Structure formats: C-alpha cells, structure tokens
Amino acid sequence: MSRELDRVRVVLVEPQEPMNLGAVARAMRNFGLFRLYVVNPPSRVGPPWAREAYWLAVHAEEVLDRAVAVTRLEEALEGVHLVVATTGRPRELYPAPVVPAWEVPRHVLASRGEVALVFGRETFGLTNEELELAHLIGTIPAAPEQPSLNLAQAVVIFAYEIFQAALKEGWAAAAGPVGAGEELAEVSALEGFFQDLGRYILEIGFTDEKRFPYAMRRLRRIFHKARLTPGEVQMLRGLLHQSRYHMGKRDGQP
Template sequence: MLENIRIILVGSQEPMNVGATARAMQNFGLSDLRLVDPEPRVVADLGLGAHSWAYRLAVHAEEILQRASIEQSLLEALAGVQLVIGTTVRKREIYTGPLVNAREMASAALQQAQTGKVAILFGREADGLRTEELDLSQLIVRIPTAPKQPSLNLAQAVVVLGYELFMAAQEPPAPAAPTQANREALEALFADLGEWVLETGFSDPNRQPYAVRRFRRLLHKAHLTPGEVQFLRGFLHQSRWYARQGRPKAKS
C-alpha cells in the first residue's frame, strides 16, 4: 500500500529540503516523489548528483532522488491519482474536503491505496500551497503545533505524515475503499460545472471560483466513482444543450 502513496512537493525552494524529504520517505517505506515547478536552484542542484546539497541530505535515499520526476503542472503530477490530500497551516473560509489530523489522514490514505494511487501535497517553504492548488484536495491535513511556531519545516512535515503512514501500514488493513474517479475525471467535471454556473446565471465571473469550490466540497464528500462522474457530466452536457436550444414548443 505504501508503494501507492505519492509525495508531491509544489514549488520547492530549498535543495536541502528536497534531500531531507527523500531521506524521510526512505525511513518510512515511501518511494514515489514528484517535484512540481521547483525553483531553478533546486533543479540545478539536483543536476550536480552526488555533489549536490539534496544528495548530501538524502543519506541512503539517493535512488528516490534519481527516480523523482519534475512536472511543470500539479495536474500532470496528479495523473492517475484517486485521492488527493493537501497539507496546510492556514485557516480558509471553506475547504474542499474535511480537515483531518495526521493519524486520520493515514487511515484514509491506506484504505484508498489498496485500490489506487494517493497523493499528498506539500507546498512552498515560504507560503505553502496556494488556494487553487489546495482546491484539488479531497482531504485536508493539518499538523497541530504550539502557537509560537505554527508551521513546520517542509521535511519535518513529511517525517510526521510518513511516520503515521508507516505505523498505520503495520495494522491489519481496513476494507478497501470503492474505486474513486481519478483526478483527471474530476477536474473535467468541475470544469463543466464552472461553465454551467455561468451559463445559467447561478454565479457571475467574480464569484465563480467560490461557487465551484462549494461544488468541490459537496462532491468530494460523495467519493464519486468513474461511472458517477460520467453520469453527472452527461447530465450537465444535456442540460446545457437543452438551454441553448430553447424549450421546444408543445404540439397542438
């Protein structure tokens, strides 16, 4: 199950944190690392191989860095993923999924990992995940800390969540979760909804992101299957076609 857990670092700024993340992953049986739009200095450092800061911090996890892929967009890194878990320390008006602690996250992640891929998103060292990135998450995890220092170092956060995943994997597995629609299918559905709320006048362009965020939260609770996503998209397409054609006249 741990092999189906994907660690995604978005906008990484410090090569040493990338290396320390790889070491933490190796400690706790994780192996799939993706970097999304890292800063140029991170890419340059990784190119130095064994002489880089990232490799020096990896310590026996060099193979994770060697296999790590660099993606230009978060959606590319989420290809084939059925459950997306975002990490944050910020309080937002509305999240697109329930807020859980690290232990609850581990249980949900491993249940889904029995049948499909799970991704855990970590944001930039300076300001974390942006709203549009966190919006892709079906679960939101926050690690509680003392008020004087509310945020953890990136690699420290990976250690905490990696430990909980590793410990949960030692327990007898819970019943496998039903196969959920992957991220590509869900994003196509949310794109349809974004157009639909504008065409019907349900929302205006300024409020559209908020409306779609509410739909994300609502539909993430449903744990939609691939067939259910296809059904909803078909309904939306037919509704939009019908609205464009106008109501047909009744026969006399």
C-alpha cells in the same frame, strides 16, 4: 505492505532549498515511501539534483535518483485517484474536507489506485488553486505561537502516520468506515466535471463571475465529501450535458 505503499507518491511544489529536498527523501525512506515528484523546482535545486540534497539524503539517495521533475502540479497528479493536500494556513473556505494528520491514513488505505501527498512551498505553502485539486486536506495541529513546520518535518509526520497504520492494523483493517477498496475517480476526470459544473452554474444564473470562485470552492467540497467513483463522475457529466442540451432546445437554439 510495501506493495501498497508503492502506490503513494509524495509531491513537492516548488521546493526552494536543496537540503530540504534531501531531508524529504530521507524522511520518505524512513517510512517506506520511494516515489517523489517535484513540481517546477528552481535551478539551484535541480534537476540534476544539487549535491546539497544528497548530503541530507542519508541512505535515501535512491529516492532522489528516481525523483521525477515536472513543470505543473497537474502533471504530478496524472493517474492519481486520491489527492491529499497539506496546509498549515487558515483559509476562509477550504475546497475539500479538512482532517488532522492522524486521520489521513483511513482515507489513504481505504482507496484504490494511486495516492498523492502534496506539500507546498517553504514560504507560503499551496495556493488556493492548487488546493482545489485535492480531495482531502491534511493539517498538523501545532502550538499557535509557532504553527508552521519545516517541509521535511511535515512530510515525516504524514509518512509516519500512514506507515504505522499499515504496519499495526493492516490495510484492510485501517480502512474503517470510510470505505473498503473504493475506486475513486482520477483527478483529470474530476477536473473535467468541475469545469462542466462551473460553466453550468454561470449559465443558469446560480452565481455570477464575482461570487463564482467562492461558489465553486463550496461545490468542490460537497462533491469531494461524496468520494465520487469514475462511473458517478461520468453520470454527473452526462446529466449536465443533457440539461444544457434541453435548455438550448427550449430557447430555440440549434
């Protein structure tokens, strides 16, 4: 089980408080997660990580010692095949399927390759642009009077759900109908496809600049539901490129 948990990384985007970083490290250690990435942390957080972080990282100092600081979310997602972004904020349209925390393990355990659990800022979470990098969006249902959770609380809930699924059912059994050992396309390949698709729908007049963000969020959601493999992404990009080539020939372009 530990070998499978090793492919799960926790990504914190711009955490504001050192003690929250330490509390997250402890929550990860409680449930077998060790790989922590921190995106663009303020100087008071680190690196080097503030001593206040170590105060709360009880028996989890190793998680902080091994934590990787990067400047952009895309860097933290390099080599990742499944991105689960978390949010507690209602949006008009999510760019990926939305599931409660207890359904996330089915998708995590069913996939092959690297998995990233992405958590946003304490103040306002993840931006729409950051959510667009996710294949799946996890939520934690809470009382409407107080729906937001502390950063470490959110991490511990998702970590607990994944750990318990692996512990009780085993990774293969927990996969269920979502898929068994799927090799999903990496984030970088998917983003290349979405860039091609975005140019294409503008060129053919499917949408205009004003409606483009909404159209792309809906298209992202559709393709994320399909759980594209590397070969499927390559095929779709080839289809777009060939279509654009023939449109150019039809219009007399070289």
